[in-house]
Each structure stands twice: as structure tokens, then as C-alpha cells.
Amino acid sequence: MGLSLMTAPDPIQPAGSTGASPATGGGHPLVTQLLEQAHKGNAQATNELFPIVYEELRTLAARFLHNERDAQTLQATALVNEAYLRLVGPSQAPWENRAHFFGAAATAIRRILIDHARTKTRDKRGGGRKPVSLDQAELISTEEPERLIDFDAALEKLAAIDPQKARVVELRFFAGLTVEQTAISLGVSPSTVARDWQFGRVWLFNELRSSGDAAP
Amino acid sequence: MSMPAGDPARFSRAEEIFFEVAGLSPADQAAAIARLAGDDEPLRLQVRSLLDSAARVGGFMEQPVLGKLFDELTSDSRAAAEDDELLGTTLGSFRLEKRLASGGMGTVYLAARSDAQFDQRVAIKVVKRGMDTDEIVRRFREERQTLAQLDHPYIARLLDGGVTPDGRPYLVMEYVDGLPIDRYCDSRRLSTAERLKLFRRVCEGVHAAHQSLIIHRDLKPSNILVTAAGVPKLLDFGIAKVLSGTRDVTHTAETERRLTPEYASPEQITGGPITTASDVYSLGVIIYELLCGVRPYSFAVRTTDEVRRLVCFQPPQAPSEAVPTRAARLRTSTGPRPGSSQPGAPAPATGPGTDAPAAATVDHPRTRGVSATRLRGQLRGDLDNIVLMALRKEPQRRYASAEQFGADIGRYLGGMPVQARRDTWLYRSGKFVRRNAPAVIAGGLAVLALAGGLVLRTQQKAEIERQRDQVVAANHRLDETRQFLVAILSGAQASGRGPSATLSEVLQDAARTIETSPPADPLTLASVKEAVGTALMTLGMTDKARPLLESALAEFSSQPPESDLRIAIETELAQLLYYEGKAAEAEAPLRQLLDRERTLRAGAPSARQGDLLNALGAVLRVTRRFEEALTVQQQALTVRTAVHGAASLPVAETLNNIATIHFSAGRFAEAVPPYEQAMAIRTARLRPGHPMILGINLNLGLTLSRMGQSDRALPMLREAVDNWQAAFGTEHPGVVIARTALAQGLRKAGKPQDAVEVLTPALQWQEQHKEVSATARLATRANIALALADFADCPRALAAITEIRSDAAAQQLPRQLAVQLLESLITLCDRCGLPEDKAKAQDALKQLQDAARQAEVAKPPPASPTASPATTPK
DSSP states (O other): OOGGGGOSOOOOOOSSOOOOSSSTTTOOHHHHHHHHHHHTTOHHHHHHHHHHHHHHHHHHHHHHHTOHHHHHHOOHHHHHHHHHHHHHOSOOOOHHHHHHHHHHHHHHHHHHHHHHHHHHHHHHHTTOOOOOOOOTTOOOOTTSHHHHHHHHHHHHHHHHHOHHHHHHHIIIIITOOOHHHHHHHHTSOHHHHHHHHHHHHHHHHHHHHHHHHTOO | OOOOTTOHHHHHHHHHHHHHHHTSOHHHHHHHHHHHHTTOHHHHHHHHHHHHHHHHOTTTTOSOHHHHHHHHHHIIIIIIHHHGGGTTOEETTEEEEEEEEEOSSEEEEEEEETTOSSOOEEEEEEEOTTOOOHHHHHHHHHHHHHHHTOOOTTBOOEEEEEEOTTSOEEEEEEOOOEEEHHHHHHHTTOOHHHHHHHHHHHHHHHHHHHHTTEEOSOOOGGGEEEETTSOEEEOOOTTOEESSSOOOGGGHHHHHHHSOGGGOOHHHHHTOOOOHHHHHHHHHHHHHHHHHSSOSOOOSSOOHHHHHIIIIISOOOOHHHHSOSSOOOSSSOOSOOOSOOOOSSOOOOOSTTSSOOOOSOOOSOOSSSSOHHHHHHHHTTHHHHHHHHHTOSSGGGSOSSHHHHHHHHHHHHTTOOOSOOOOOTTGGGHHHHHHTHHHHHHHHHHHHHHHHHTTSOHHHHHHHHHHHHHHHHHTHHHHHHHHHHHHHHHHHHHTTOGGGOOHHHHHHHHHHHHHHSOOSSHHHHHHHHHHHHHHHHHTTOHHHHHHHHHHHHHHHTTSOTTSHHHHHHHHHHHHHHHHTTOHHHHHHHHHHHHHHHHHHTTTOOOHHHHHHHHHHHHHHHHTTOHHHHHHHHHHHHHHHHHHHOTTSHHHHHHHHHHHHHHHHTTOHHHHHHHHHHHHHHHHHHSOTTOHHHHHHHHHHHHHHHHTTOHHHHHHHHHHHHHHHHHHHOSOSHHHHHHHHHHHHHHHHTTOHHHHHHHHHHHHHHHHHOTTSOHHHHHHHHHHHHHHHHHTTOHHHHHHHHHHHHHSGGGGGSOHHHHHHHHHHHHHHHHHHTOHHHHHHHHHHHHHHHHHHHHTOOOSOOOOSSOSSOOOOOO
16 A cells, blocks of 8 residues: 555656746657657657757756756756656656657767767867776766766777667666666666676776776 | 677677676686686686676766766866865865865865874865855854764764855864765675674764764765774764754755755655654664665655655665665676765765765665575564664654664664564554554644644745645545544444453454445555454454455455465465364465465565465474475475574474474474474564463473473463463463463373363353354363363263264364374273273274374374464464
8 A cells, every 4th residue: 555655747847947948748749759650660750859859958957057956966867857848748658658768868968978078178188188997986977077988988889799788878877767767668678687787887897997907 | 808899799608608607606707617618718818807897896887977967067167166276275274185075065175284293184174165155154153063062983073163265164074084884885795784783883973963962964874984994984964953052943944955865854854843863764764775775765856746755655665675676696786876976085075965866776785795585584574673663754753862773773683672663553463554654654744744834934834734735635545544543443442342452352343344334445445354354363263354355355356366465365365274274275275376476486585485385384284294294394494594584583483383293293302492492583582471472382381291391381381371361361262272282281290170170261262252163162172071081070071072072063173182082982981881882982983093094193193272373474
């Protein structure tokens, strides 16, 4: 019992009024359409979805940057959720439908981060950069833009060998999806996701360690 | 060393081998790699390199990156640029050497004494520019004053304070070179016991602060650093307020925004009065996380509504249940970890909001060197109770102090009974209350919030009222359950039973109330029925229990057959057969349930699997298939030891049942050790006089009396009868069992008159209660008749036995009792000179014994209706 408390989805209050988004609550008709088509397996729809999601996330992220307090409590999932609500609206769409949105969001977040890291390294070091070796238990963080760029390269490499593992990492690490959500998003079992995540994480860590050691 | 890119086949071969060997010991790993990779040297190297990385991967990628982005973009790009101007400068007599961390309130630097008299390193916290409103300054002044009052080995000391040249306040604090407690525990792979010991010291520190009337208000792992020597240091009494004097409710809203919702108590979320109990709650969240690797709540979306919904209204899962289901196959944790990870150099946390906790749930148990199953077993029971007690929604129902919290953990570590209990007002049917706790809490919280509202600003009052309305609307079903609970309780008053109403009276009233005014919601109705039915069953009122349980099953029929609810209710029904004396009929459903449970859990041991095996063993014993019963109970023992731990109550139950098998098979001497082991566990875990201790008392007493040790046995049995009556009143089947056992002991000791005296009230009670089965009644009469025969009351005994044998229920009597009756009858016939009757009795006895031989019977087992509370359903 007590589950009745869990049913109603909580609306997210937009934190400021930038007016950057289309009608609040109504969603973005094109996005809804694209999502439906993506769900039916239309790859072109997925491609068209990405720039819209990317723009929205960038706008949101920028807006949060002007409101320090919100930025501190902001998380990947919350950001993506909010972007979703603004673009798609508070529909009771099944997660399967939303999965494509989150897929696009993960890639978008990754790109925003890498762009930011590139800008930063250019600013700091005038374009040049040294590979950094990873030690135990260190975080990939934007405090170390070089590391993030290396990480991105390693992830690209993983994607060339095992695209699914790279996708799992993208969804979990960049969009903050849980194993279950990732599983739904990719249409595979949670145990597969868990395994891919375990191995992907170790592989990436290993890759970064070796490339750091062997860097020219 | 890295694999040539674009070779998926080799990549997946490396993956296969990696997973194959990851769980092995280093020595076995080497052999396995050699075997699996053959002479493919690059593959071997790749796997070894991956394994090495797996061992070091630590916190890598544990936290989704975005939280960090915003942390960094705000503190770095805006404040840090300004603050970095301070690097290299001196404040007071300290030179700022390195920035340790930035947070919502300021930046923390590592600093050293500039006069270099001696090497002293300190942490200096400087208020961020742009944040230095009057209020923050005031807060800092407060912190300075309050911290200065604290001098405790587990609390980071405040050394000095001042104002920077550009007018920003700063604090000089003891520099703590350590790791946040969660990372410390994981990096050292501390065991559960080691975590508990460390946490006790944290409680000590918090208690010391409380004694100085200082509440921390923002306890979280990143505020508790542990040094390399294992000493915890509490940091950052940033929002601490001195209890006396400066408590200022108008600042609650501000505080709320700053605190870390993951560790905040319900009263902090709702803006209620903050007390030391709020810190006890946060400590509860911390130990929860340290023990099982996840926090009681994870917020998918960190809106105020979402946080409030979870923290204020959602009962937390027990830590044992929250242990992530998939055991980590690697030696490291592999999921995104919530909380406080800080890279590189350990740093004193800089205040609330420094770390952006992750929303993602943890998918794997954190590294602590045990399997998830084992961990779950460790946590179940006492530790669950202790942690949940600290996490109660109502401050006054938590531990009264951090010290008491720590002391209870100490009791657990010392193997002594802990104070924390589940809410067990209705003993077995406490389930009922627990299940409906949210309703009770919701009601209570609204009242509490209103009480707080009297001193709050209008705006907050409106907010609270809105909340209350929401609660009322959302909790209609729960409210109904609560009303029902109240109806039952007040019904006991109304029906004139008064406050001394016994449990069975209250439950019988409850059963009637369900009929007359059922809750409207079907699921509420079903769970109320299930709870009351189970409670009635445990009390032996099987005829009242059956209709309730059956209709509960009907309500649950919409659930899929493999659902937990369905299996649970069907398990109760199978056990009901046992309680109804139809043990043989319970075998098939129990076996079927076992299969379903095994399928559901993919063969992993589970608590319910242990329960089902235990029940099946009990059933097999009653049907006298002792060897099978023993095998099944040994399995139950293995499962329960794995799930609950060796010294757990379920293990004690199975030990009791193993002993009872030996007893039933007549192997009394073999029964004694497992009874004694069970007794030791229960005595250590339960309060004196607990019914489960009485049960063992009874069984052991009976066994000893069978072995002719009357001097040890009789006092034990007398005590059992007395205690049982004291606990349950005379109206409990257990009292009859206890009396029967005592009577048998008395007969064995050559005191048959006393035996009759002891049994007569039991029979009277049975005859007044129609719900007692005819067989049970007849068994008592048979035991009386046997005692009568013992002291040669020939005519009475003869009449009694004849009457019993002609009773319709005689066929249902336990075979051993029937055999004894016939043997007794033969002796009596001899004594009274009735050769024809004797011959008839001998024939009957022969038939019975032949039948018994076929069923492979050992020595005479107990003549009691049932000697042990064999299956005590959970």
C-alpha cells in the first residue's frame, strides 16, 4: 500500500521566465511528431530530433548559468526532464516514446560538454593541450577539460568497436539514466545494460590509463 | 597494450574472459586466463590489463557528469576567478596555498602558517564575493561562535576567524586530511561491523555537539571526513544554530533551500522546528547509505514537491531490501554513486550545496567484500530496525539522542538485544500497522505541520495548508485504512471490552468490522483481510482466519501469479492448512509455491524460500516423514543462514524444527543440542518472556522430561505454562500445549494426579471454544484418560477411553496417541478383568501398529496435540 502516492507525475516548475521555449505545457508539435516517427523506426526523424533537443538543452543550460542557486541543485536528469516537458509537454507518454528523446539528449549533453571543454582549453592554453594520465578513482569532470576531451576520444573508439556499449555509457554517464531507463531506451534487458556498463567503464578507464601512460 | 581498434571479435573475446574470471581469486584468475586465452599473448595481456583497471577503477564515472558541469561553471567561472586572487596572499598569519573546494557559501583554501614557527596546516573558508549579504555574514559569525564552543576529537576545530582586506569574513579551521566517510568505507572495503564501529564514533561527535546545544542541520557524508588513522571528523557546522537563543524560524525557508535534500529530515523539508532529532535523522540516512550502498530516497526530479512527497510521506524501504539486487561481479562498484565524490585531494567540504548529488539510483552494492545476499542477511532484522527507527518521520519517535542511536548499534555489535523495534503493537499483526503507516503518518504530519504553522510566516502557512490539502486528496485510500484501524480499536471500547481487551478479542472484532463496514478500495480491503486473517491464524483461530484469507486471495487474483503479493497470500493459506491440522494437504501447495519462488528469484536464496522450506519441513514432520523432513529443514537452514545470518531468528526457528523432528522420531538426545542452540539465539535476540522463548522452553522441557530428567524438565514446563498464560491470557492454544507438555512431564515423573489437575482447565477452555478442533479437544481428553489410568482410577479411565474411541474424531487422533490409548486400555482391561475387551483392544492395536510400520515409525513420539509451535509464520 502507499503506492497511490507514487502515481501522479510531478510537474516541474520552470525556474525562470526566459521565454525561450514554446508554449509551456503544450509542447513542441514537431518534436511530438518526430518522436512518434522515431518510435516507428524512422531514422531520419531521430536525426531531425537531435538539433532541436540540442538547442533546447543549450538554452536551458545557459539560463541556469545565470541563476546560480538553481545551477547548484541542477542535475543531468532534471535538466533533460525539463527540456522534455518544454518540448514534448507533460503528456503521459510511455517511457518507450520518451526514450528517443533521452537518447538525443544524451548525445546533446555530451556535445555541449565537449564544446565547453574545448573552449576552455583554448582559453587556458592557447589551443595546445597535454594528455593527462588517469589515476585511481578520479572523476571525469569539467574541472579537467583535457581529461574530458580524452574521455570523449576514448568513447569514440569504443563506439567503433562496440556501438552498444558506447551508447550505454553515453546514456548513463551523460544523461544520467538509470540502468532500467537505459534498457528501455535501447530496447535491451537491464542485465545486458548492467554488463555493458560494467565492462564499458572498465574498458574506458583502461584505455585512458594506457593512452595517458603512452602519450607522446 | 590497448586492443587494435575496429576488432570487435577480439574485443568481445576479451570481454567474455574478463567476466569469466572477474569473480575469481588472483591465483585462480591467472590459471583461468591461461586456460581461456591459450597462447594468445596479446589477449592475455589485454584481459590482465582490464582486470587491473577493474581493481583500480574506483569512482571513475560514478557520477553523471552534468551535475559537475554546473557546479564547475558557476563556482569556477564566476567566483573562482575572483577567489583565486587570494591564492598566495596571507590572511592573519596564514598563507593561502591551494584552493580545496568551492561551494554555495564560499571557497575553502589550504593554508599554512606564514611565520613558519612550526608547520601548521589549516583550512580557511572565505565567503564568496557576491554572496556576502548581511545574512551570510551573520551566519558566518554564528558559525564562528558556535564552533568555537566545540572541543571534541571527532569535530574539526575552529581555530580563528577574521575579515579579508576586502571585507569578506573567513574562518580558520583544523585541516582534516581525510576522505568523506562513504568513500573512506568503500576504499577500505570496510565490513558491515567496521562501518558500524566507525559510525558509532560519528554519533559520539554529534552527541557532543548536541550537548553544547549545537545542531548540525546538514550532516552528510561529505561533512564527515575520516583520517588515514580512521578518526572521523565532523566538518562544517555552517548552518548550525545554538539551540538557546538564536533559533529563528523565519530563516527556515532559506535554510531549506541550502540544505541537501537527500539527508534532510521531514521537518526540515516542511519547515518545521529543527531539533537534535533532525540530526539523528540525517545520521540515519548516512548509516543507511553506508550499510546498503543506496540512500532511502533518490529523487528523480529535485523539485520541492518531489522531495517532499518522498521524504515526508513515503516510508523508506528497509536497508536489507534496498540492497541492489544485482551483485557486483567486479571487485568494484559499478554504478553511478550518489553523493559527495570529490576528486583528488580530500578537502573539507565547504558547505551545503557543494556537491550536486546524483539522481540516478545505484545499481550495484558498493564494494564491501560481501555478496549482496550475504549483505542482505546481515542487515535484515536488528540493523533494519535500528536504521528505520532513526528514519521515522515523527521526530519524537526516533532515537532520543545520537548517543542512544550509537548505543543501540553498540548493543547490536555486542550481540545484545537492541532497543529498536518495528512497530509491533499488534505483535504479529503489527504488519497491519506497518503496512498502513503512511496513513497514520500523513495524518500526524498534517497536524504537526499545522502546529508549526502557528509561528511561521503567512506564506509558509499557506504552503503548509496546501500541502495538507494535497495529503488529504492523495491519501484517500490510506486514510480509509487508517479509519478502519481506528474503527477496530475504538470498536473494542464500544463493545464494552474496555482497555483490557485481548488481542484475540480485538482481532475477532476486526474480522466482524470487515464484514459490516468494509473499506471501499479493493486493495485496501484485501490487505486488511490478509493482515487480520494471518493474525487470527497465528492465534489458532483458523476457522475465522480462513474466510478472510480466501477472500483476500480473491482480491489479489488480479495480480499475476508470480507476483510477490500472490505468493505471499498463498503461502499464508498453505500454512493455514497446517494450523488447521491438515498438514498433509499443505505439502502440494507448498512445493508448488517453492517452485514458483525459485523461478521468481532465479534460484537465489530468499527469505520466502526459507519460510517455505521451513513450513514444508514442518508439514513433513507432522506426516511423520522424518528423514525427508530433516533434509528439507537442512535446506531451510542453509537458505536462512545465507539470507538472515547464523544467529538470526529464522535460523533459530529452523533449529527448533530440526530438533522437533528428532523429538518426534523419538531421538530425544539428538533433539537437545539444536533446541539449546535455538534457545541461545532467541534469548540473545528477544526480550525475556517472549512467546518464542516460551516455545523453546516448552519443547526443551518436554524433551528433557522424555529423557527422564524431571528435575530439570518440570520447572521449565511450569515456567512455560505460567509465562504463556501471562503473555496471552488463558485463551490461547499455546496455553493448552504448555499444559499438555507439563502434564506429560508430570506423568513421566510419577505424578499423574497433578497431570489431571493441569489438564482439566485446558479441556474446559477447549470445550467452551467451538473454534477449537474436535481432534484437539479429544487429544486433551485422551491425555487426561492416560493420566487417570496411570493412577489406576480404573472405572473412570476405562469410561473415558471408551468414550474417546467411539468419538467421531478418534480417527483423526495422532497415531501415537491412539497407540498409547490402546496400550493403556489393554492394561486397564487386565486390571479390571475384562478379557474380551482386552482381546479387541489388542486386535485394534495390532492393526494400528501394522499401519504404523508401513509408514515407517520409530519410537513413540509425543502424545500431545502438537508439541511445538513448529511453523511460526513470519
